[in-house]
Amino acid sequence: SDNILFSNNEYCYIKSLKTQAPPLKWKAHDGLVLCSDWCLVSEHIVTGGEDCKFKLWDRYGRSLCISISCDFPISSVAWSPDGQCFVVGSQNILRLCDKAGWPHSLEKLTSGSLLSLCWFDDSTQLVAGSGTGQVIHAQIVGRTLVHLLAPSKAEANS
Template identity: 30%
Template sequence: MQLPKNTFAIDAHWSSSTARQQVAGGKKSSESMLVVTSDGKLMFLSKLGRVEKSVEAHTGAVLATRWCEDYTALVSVGEDGQVKVWSHSLMLQSTLVQSSSPVYSVSWSPDSSQLLYTSGKHLIIQSLQPSSKSLQWKAHDGLIPAVDWSLLGNLIISGGEDRKYRWSYSLDKPDSGTLFSLSWTMDSTQLAAGCADGRVIFAHVVDRQLEWKNWCATVNTDHTIDMVDISNESAEHLEFPERVVRASLGWVIS
């Protein structure tokens, strides 16, 4: 698809054809992409590039958009400092936030009851419930262009112009410049980031530890676990052909 001259696609998010069919009450619903543009539009595009629906969503550029987990609603944020919630048919439900600075990124909580968005150097969590207080904290030393909230791990990841990306127990400083976009995989074990120098970087969560009685298990890489018996300091290195998504310690009576 070719957008009109001087109109640029800023962000996009695929919908699931199965999920959209459920939302549509069992009617056929083809897979489509949610796209936002530099001239304030929010639109649905088919896989063939046809515009299914388009609305004027923000004053100035729309900077990010995301479907909620069950595809019954979506959110958009923009240069006008607004955070807007829309129905799956692009009907405006509410203007949740009106801030004085642009909102560069947004993500839903795993249960779709809250929204995480950026404001300068700060991250803010806002409930969808009216008159509820927001939770705000300074997350970076520079502007934050990218955030994501994992569905299974309930972890928040943020990328800032201080060239750092963080989650609750990890910090890394890649040499790729500003991270403009971040996204978790569905199993919350890996993430991808779009970078200022044109690269896409991939990362996975490591050093996850599990403890049970005298045993300690550490997920060192996405394919290995180190087991240690602290009672006698014996150790065993386990390797798996597939990625380790989840692990638990315990015993089973056979």
């Protein structure tokens, strides 16, 4: 892409790498934007905020979906490589949503805040890393997250 997405405080920006035009700017959350991901397939953007909501945007910053308020801030979001769904991480929660933002699965964990999410290339599995050092492996079956392995501490010297 010829653009980059970044955030500062409660705002998101899309900056062109080819022109000197000012970046597109919009207020994304009531509080800090903590995470974001831009889908290469649909060009939709998902953001998570300190306001305990995740939001879906088009590439022009127009709102497509706003979640209900969750119990804790949204600490991570990630689109699947095929663009059909995304996951949202929070304190002890991993949520699977379809590309329109509708939640399909909620996995309750005991791992603390999920800070990093990474999909397998085929969009059927993902790995999540938590602030406590635990790693969670999950698989998508239908439209449901299936937690495969009990969380374990990541090896410090691996």
